[in-house]
Structures are given as structure tokens and as C-alpha cells.
Amino acid sequence: MSILKTLLISIMVTCALESFGQSSFDxxxxxxxxxxxxxxxxxxxxxxxxxxxxxxxxxxxxxxxxxxxxxxxxxxxxxxxxxxxxxxxxxxxxxxxxxxxxxxxxxxxxxxxxxxxxxxxxxxxxxxxxxxxxxxxxxxxxxxxxxxxxxxxxxxxxxxxxxxxxxxxxxxxxxxxxxxxxxxxxxxxxxxxxxxxxxxxxxxxxxxxxxxxxxxxxxxxxxxxxxxxxxxxxxxxxxxxxxxxxxxxxxxxxxxxxxxxxxxxxxxxxxxxxxxxxxxxxxxxxxxxxxxxxxxxxxxxxxxxxxxxxxxxxxxxxxxxxxxxxxxxxxxxxxxxxxxxxxxxxxxxxxxxKPSIEESNFYMIVGSFSSEKNALNFSDELTRKGYPASILSSADGKYRVSVFQSNDYSEMVQNQSKYRVIVENPWILRHR
Structure with missing residues (x-):
């Protein structure tokens, strides 16, 4: 394929993306x-x-x-x-x-x-x-x-x-x-x-x-x-x-x-x-x-x-x-x-x-909310304080805020006390 043709295709793709309004802030x-x-x-x-x-x-x-x-x-x-x-x-x-x-x-x-x-x-x-x-x-x-x-x-x-x-x-x-x-x-x-x-x-x-x-x-x-x-x-x-x-x-x-x-x-x-x-x-x-x-x-x-x-x-x-x-x-x-x-x-x-949720067996939960908006606000506050947080949604309609995740239960237990500065009793959720 010629350089000119490649360049034209690149320009067309770029213009198409812009016309759909894609943004890095999405x-x-x-x-x-x-x-x-x-x-x-x-x-x-x-x-x-x-x-x-x-x-x-x-x-x-x-x-x-x-x-x-x-x-x-x-x-x-x-x-x-x-x-x-x-x-x-x-x-x-x-x-x-x-x-x-x-x-x-x-x-x-x-x-x-x-x-x-x-x-x-x-x-x-x-x-x-x-x-x-x-x-x-x-x-x-x-x-x-x-x-x-x-x-x-x-x-x-x-x-x-x-x-x-x-x-x-x-x-x-x-x-x-x-x-x-x-x-x-x-x-x-x-x-x-x-x-x-x-x-x-x-x-x-x-x-x-x-x-x-x-x-x-x-x-x-x-x-x-x-x-x-x-x-x-x-x-x-x-x-x-x-x-x-x-x-x-x-x-x-x-x-x-x-x-x-x-x-x-x-x-x-x-x-x-x-x-x-x-x-x-x-x-x-x-x-x-x-x-x-x-x-x-x-x-x-x-x-x-x-x-x-x-x-x-x-x-x-x-x-x-x-x-x-x-x-x-x-x-x-x-x-x-x-x-x-x-x-x-x-x-x-x-x-x-936005922090991504990785597929893990266990999650450290520091908050549970019925409102996604409240969960997002809490997650933002924690991230601002240096605790990158993510949100887990569930079939029961709850939005749970997680600050740590692992496949190793013993590692979760070892880190549990670390997050007591956020809530008195952070709890470990097992992913099923």
C-alpha cells in the first residue's frame, strides 16, 4: 500500500472518530x-x-x-x-x-x-x-x-x-x-x-x-x-x-x-x-x-x-x-x-x-451504598486521599466500594488492619 494511500486512510479514520465525538475524557x-x-x-x-x-x-x-x-x-x-x-x-x-x-x-x-x-x-x-x-x-x-x-x-x-x-x-x-x-x-x-x-x-x-x-x-x-x-x-x-x-x-x-x-x-x-x-x-x-x-x-x-x-x-x-x-x-x-x-x-x-476492577477472588470493602452516585462520590474522596478505589455492583442493587483485591485470602487478612483508617471494620467480599 502506498504511503499516500495509508495517510489518506489514517486521516479518514481520524475524522470519523472525531465525528462520533470520542474524547479522552469519556x-x-x-x-x-x-x-x-x-x-x-x-x-x-x-x-x-x-x-x-x-x-x-x-x-x-x-x-x-x-x-x-x-x-x-x-x-x-x-x-x-x-x-x-x-x-x-x-x-x-x-x-x-x-x-x-x-x-x-x-x-x-x-x-x-x-x-x-x-x-x-x-x-x-x-x-x-x-x-x-x-x-x-x-x-x-x-x-x-x-x-x-x-x-x-x-x-x-x-x-x-x-x-x-x-x-x-x-x-x-x-x-x-x-x-x-x-x-x-x-x-x-x-x-x-x-x-x-x-x-x-x-x-x-x-x-x-x-x-x-x-x-x-x-x-x-x-x-x-x-x-x-x-x-x-x-x-x-x-x-x-x-x-x-x-x-x-x-x-x-x-x-x-x-x-x-x-x-x-x-x-x-x-x-x-x-x-x-x-x-x-x-x-x-x-x-x-x-x-x-x-x-x-x-x-x-x-x-x-x-x-x-x-x-x-x-x-x-x-x-x-x-x-x-x-x-x-x-x-x-x-x-x-x-x-x-x-x-x-x-x-x-x-x-x-477510573480505577478498573480486576477479576479477583477477594475484595476489601469499605462502603456499601444503594445509590451509585453516593458510591462514586465516596470512591472519588478515597482516591483523592491516596486510596485508589473501585466500585462493584451486584444483583442485590448494592454498590460496594473496594480499595484492595487479591486472589490470596491470607493476603487480604494481612492487609485488613491497614484500611481501618477508612472504616472501623473493612470486610472481605468473596467473588463468586
Whole structure:
């Protein structure tokens, strides 16, 4: 067979596998591997340029920056002197209130939004319940990813929330919650290009693949706005669910969390079809796996993280988090999933291969459950603590968690005491 023919067959097989949506994460489960604490109350978390950026709640007045192992690199205060950036009518020192962030495609700048500004002349801030153009404007900061200092600022609308940057680095768009509009900014220098009214309480944003459209979640209108980039014309799509919040885009589909319906919806733009997955309570931010086969969503009120298989919108895993998970991001190459918990922590999860059950005569059992979900959660917890665990299902409907297996009964007895740190009386199950 010729080399060319072999190559063509290889390409065809690869494409066929991709079309079926096979993923390396089909056979893995999330395991918690690290928790970061300190003087933080992270409201969002973003990976970019090899770093983890956490925006802390407004009264912390800071962005904390970490390496991908979770070591703190720098705490960046939100204090600025606006006149140093050419804002001549603002004298003195001002503070912000970081909300969200987004990194430029070239990795040069990390832009953050500030809920409001504090200082002279800022005395009419917007609020969560506000929807009016009369409130104070706020500012975005461009943080230089090398110096980790503010290089540029950009004046936008009232209570700016989410930011999205086009893949060609031409447009930065921010949703302004209280002023019901979006600001279009040059991400390279911070100059304002345009302001566009979109609807009540805009939140999530996502560009399509070729940057010809941007989609905006309108939490206050239960709708999604579609904005044409060239003409800046706005079309509003109603019936998006009760409070759509965060949006992702991939392969001509929108995926958005519906905050008050405890679900994530997939909207196929090619045929206008929709399907949903039920997740935890009050789903907030989402992030794709690095192969976009899965989405991770944090559930704020039920303190959990859900993993959704996008091919069929099935929830394949839900794992506990710390209090009030509100942000999530995924690192490139390694697919580490970082979760921001408003209660005061950042948690790292990794995809690990599910432990396999070998055919043995005897198993060391440390737990028996009627619910497979509870057995999986216990198994994950043990694996995280250094006891690789697997699950045995049986005809009686029980799911038993095993931490050791052997064909030698005497070896099982010798090791039994070792596992008393897990449960008081681990027992030996004989396989029949």
C-alpha cells in the first residue's frame, strides 16, 4: 500500500472518530487535587498565559495571580490614578471592584471589569437591581501579563460584568448590567469603539467562530441578544429560560446556563433546536474541556461542579465543592479544572482514569451504598486521599466500594488492619 494511500486512510479514520465525538475524557472522572485559600473571596477565575487569575469580591479590592500549581505569584490591588491614563477629569486615587476577566489572544493583556469605582466623583453607582443609564460609568483595567501591573484603562457603562475578546484581537466586548448595554473596546489600547443597547441585565457573552456575531445573555429579559459585528444590529431571541447567565459557543451551538431553572441548554443554531441538562441549583459559570467534548458548570447554591457530555447533554458526574462555587476555568494542555468558591477558596480538579476492577477472588470493602452516585462520590474522596478505589455492583442493587483485591485470602487478612483508617471494620467480599 502506498504511503499516500495509508495517510489518506489514517486521516479518514481520524475524522470519523472525531465525528462520533470520542474524547479522552469519556473514561475519566474529576478528582479534587488541591485547595488554595488565603485572603481571598474569588468571584471568578480565568486561565491565561500560563497563569490563573482570580477576581476577588468587591470589598477585597484585588486580583490574585497564581501559577498552574496554585502558588501565589502576586496580589494586584485595584487602586489606580486615572489621570495617569489620560482621564483628565478624574483627579486623585481610585479603587475598583473586580468582577470578571479575559485575556487577549496574544497573551499580552489580561482585562478585568470593575463593578463600580470608588473615589471622588463616583457617588451614584449602579446595583444588582438597577437598570438605567443614569448611573456612574465604571472602568476596565488592562493588566500587563509580564509586569502584572495596570497598563491601560477603558471607560465603559454602569456595572460592567462579563468580558469577551474576539479571536482576531480586534474587539473586546463587555456587558454592562445596569445600563443595559454593551461596550465595544479596542483590546490593544482601551479606546471605546461603540456602545450598543441590548436589553435588561446583560451578563454572559460569546463570539461565534469567525467573529461575525456576538451573543449576549439577557438575564433580566429571559432572552439572548444576537449582535452583528459589522452593522452592530441587534436581534433578541426570547424564551431562553428563566435568567440565562453564562454562554459558551462551539460548532454552531450555544450552551448557556439557566440560573433559575437549574439547567444548561444547548441551542443548535443550524436547526434552531434546543435540549437541556438538569444540573445543580443556581448554575453559574461554565468552561469547555480542552477538546470541547464536555462542559464544566458550577452550581452556586448546591455547592457542586457538574460535568456535562455535550454530545447528548448527559450529566456524567457531579462532585462537591467548597461553599458557593461561582467561577470555573480550564488550563490549556493539562485540562486542570479550577473552581472559584465565593466562600474563600480556589479548588483544582483533575481528570483521572477510573480505577478498573480486576477479576479477583477477594475484595476489601469499605462502603456499601444503594445509590451509585453516593458510591462514586465516596470512591472519588478515597482516591483523592491516596486510596485508589473501585466500585462493584451486584444483583442485590448494592454498590460496594473496594480499595484492595487479591486472589490470596491470607493476603487480604494481612492487609485488613491497614484500611481501618477508612472504616472501623473493612470486610472481605468473596467473588463468586
Amino acid at each position: 473514561t475519566t472522572r474529576l478528582i479534587q487535587t488541591k485547595t488554595v485559600t488565603g485572603k481571598i473571596s474569588p468571584k471568578s477565575v480565568v486561565y491565561g498565559d500560563g497563569k490563573i487569575y482570580a477576581q476577588n469580591m468587591m470589598y477585597r479590592h484585588s486580583v490574585t495571580v497564581y501559577d498552574t500549581l496554585g502558588s501565589l505569584l502576586k496580589t494586584i490591588p485595584d487602586t489606580v490614578t486615572l489621570s495617569q491614563f489620560g482621564i483628565d477629569n478624574k483627579t486623585g486615587v481610585f479603587k475598583g471592584a473586580p468582577v470578571e476577566g479575559s485575556i487577549t489572544p496574544d497573551g499580552k493583556y489580561y482585562w478585568i471589569s470593575n463593578y463600580q469605582m470608588y473615589g471622588q466623583g463616583f457617588d451614584n453607582a449602579g446595583c444588582d437591581a438597577c437598570s438605567d443609564s443614569t448611573y456612574d460609568h465604571s472602568y476596565l483595567y488592562a493588566i500587563n501579563t509580564n509586569t502584572l501591573a495596570v497598563d491601560h484603562v477603558a471607560e465603559v457603562g454602569s456595572v460592567p460584568k462579563f468580558l469577551a475578546i474576539s479571536s482576531d484581537n480586534k474587539y473586546l466586548i463587555v456587558s454592562n448590567w445596569s445600563s443595559a448595554d454593551i461596550s465595544v473596546v479596542n483590546p490593544q489600547n482601551g479606546s471605546l469603539i461603540k456602545t450598543i443597547q441590548v436589553g435588561k441585565h446583560p451578563r454572559g457573552l460569546a463570539f461565534n467562530q469567525n467573529n461575525t456575531k456576538v451573543y449576549v445573555a439577557l438575564m433580566g429579559d429571559d432572552a439572548i441578544a444576537e449582535v452583528e459585528i459589522d452593522s452592530w444590529e441587534v436581534s433578541v431571541h426570547k424564551d431562553a429560560g428563566d435568567a440565562p447567565r453564562h454562554i459558551l459557543y462551539a460548532d454552531s451551538c450555544l450552551y448557556y446556563s439557566v440560573n433559575n431553572e437549574n439547567s444548561v441548554t444547548k441551542w443548535d443554531l443550524r436547526n434552531d433546536s434546543k435540549e437541556s441538562a438538569k444540573v445543580g441549583t443556581a448554575p453559574r459559570s461554565m468552561a469547555f474541556s480542552i477538546d470541547t467534548a464536555y462542559a464544566y458548570v458550577v452550581n452556586y447554591s448546591s455547592s457542586s461542579l457538574s460535568k456535562i457530555k455535550l454530545k447528548d447533554m448527559s450529566v456524567v458526574q457531579t462532585i462537591p465543592t467548597k461553599s458557593k462555587p461561582i467561577g470555573v476555568t480550564v488550563t490549556a494542555q493539562t485540562n486542570k479544572v479550577w473552581v472559584a468558591c465565593y466562600g474563600g477558596s480556589l479548588i483544582c480538579y483533575e481528570e483521572r482514569e
